[in-house]
Amino acid sequence: MSDFSRNPELNRLVAIDGLLSDDERDVQALVRRFCDDHVRPNLPTWYDEASVPARELAKGLGELGLLGMHLDGYGCAGSSATAYGMACHELEAADSGIRSLVSVQGSLAMFAIWRWGSEEQKTEWLPRMAAGDAVGCFGLTEPDFGSDPAGMRTHAKRDGDDWVLNGTKMWITNGTIADVAVVWAQTDDKIRGFVVPTDTAGFEAREITKKMSLRASVTAELSLTDVRLPADAVFPEVRGLKGPLSCLSEARFGIVFGAMGAARDSLETALDYAASRQVFGKPLSGYQLTQGKLADMTLEVSKGMLLALHLGRLKDGAGVSPEQISLGKLNNCREAIAIARECRTILGANGISTEYSPIRHAGNLESVMTYEGTSEVHQLVLGNALTGQSAFR
Template structure:
């Protein structure tokens, strides 16, 4: 009869820790401890109830230093992009909704102000957002325009020295709890971005309910009904679609790492379950088909980790291109959801319960698969890079 041997974790087989420096390991471990102690004991109930104490968590995450952590100055930690990616991985091992909160705050709302904003906008908003005292959201997607943001119908018109915004945004993470929204709109000067305090008259953010995915995340509609803003609200450094697309590229980078966290949590859980679960008087882990599944999933998780680390080093050196981010987002999310689904087959009926994280991660990854660019959009980005021909229309 076969005997058990010393167990290794999937990423240990790849020697993944050897790719990190001491600071990166310390940041990763700090975020991992927070997720293990604070998030995992509660997340199943939050998911089941369809709500999350986002404001309280934002302050905890601010104290942890992960909000806008890869940005310089204004109360931000100024870490490497790779360290930020590793933090995203640990956060998403807790739940994709938690990583989304951090990603939208730091890589969309904060990054937009940090990169494209005025000095007054940066000084006013970024320190509060880094501390988690003010939550931000990012209004680009509309009910009829997701993959084609250039078609947005939200408009901003000049009225004297003011701007007046009208339109609707959809599927906005953090929208209903945000103190500030970065909103993109068509103007006579092209697409521009605006910093919109959410207590401005005419602004509302109804919560989107009855979700089957990202239930432990605040998702909202933004309604702008003749929202009047001073001229100083416009982002001076962003003109045209390149402004919001630069922010999306930042957020997608975090997803390259984050999705692996969900996959790793599924795989670690499944290996532990298979070792303990007995069937036909022997551990489920001792069957060849089970080991085949575990081996194949480990290969994809490890390859995804190597890809993420390579892209992280490219970003830290200033050499990362948007089409390379598309490579990472397309591959790692696609493989993560496959891992989650395969893990469910090993757990059987137990895999659909909230006692285990498998189905929760799988459901969440359905959203991650399509937000920040669908798989099809990233395939076309890669195709354009390979052929020189844009096939979006």
């Protein structure tokens, strides 16, 4: 087991360890060791070059049992939601892109197959995906339809016993390395989900480059041109947005914990730097303005983690609603990016170097604020829950 924070005073003030079970702390320690050994030493290069060995990382993460770890059966670990949350927390303390790899694999692609797939789809894909031998991606967002997925133009038509898919998906994590894509498409019978092997004729994935965020992550555009699939490629029961939105709630849950990992790592970096940096003859940490910043950020990390753990306990118990997860994502992403930016100010000019994490976390969190529902979408979800009035349409 390891402490919640590497900084002893931050760990003492936040005092999260006593709220975690031994298993949850063990998971955090396991992920921290993996990131220390295989991720952190390489992050400055990966971020600078916008290149990451994602398949190699997926294999290592699969060997640790982290891929789809909160799912039962089919080679999955069957861990608690809170243990999965702590894994996301520690992954994102390293980098949001690494947590995204795990989230898309486990909470989007694997969860979609596990929750909505046929027994044949589950047995074909889930054991290999859990082991990291197969990588998945999740095709929902389109170039013109992000927050409004109901308007998607990708469509699937019946042709005899087959399905034929045409369309484009955008901003797809793991897209160019995936062996299987879960693709959502309009049909004559509402929106349906399809399990699409990426070696199917007509399927093409092109990497999106020139990103200023999530540079240690694979992002792609998917094109489907007359992609012909057998009748059993479709999810058998689910229709409409219920299917994809259930998957987004799973991914959002991990982000609630993950965003606080990026915030915690930024704060730890700022604390260490302020203690060693001499300004006008004494440590930077000895000045009132710096202490005020550090105190305020510690408050927000504490509150964000308490909120994440509360949602985790709900999910492991009676259940957590999508609106409650929206509350967690909205708050924790908003506070995490503010913390990363404030920590950058404490580092001064050194803060713009990839030698230090806050500027990288701040850049990544620009994307985390947007994907799996923008902050504005989550505000409207909460507004609808509070007033009973939908402001979406």
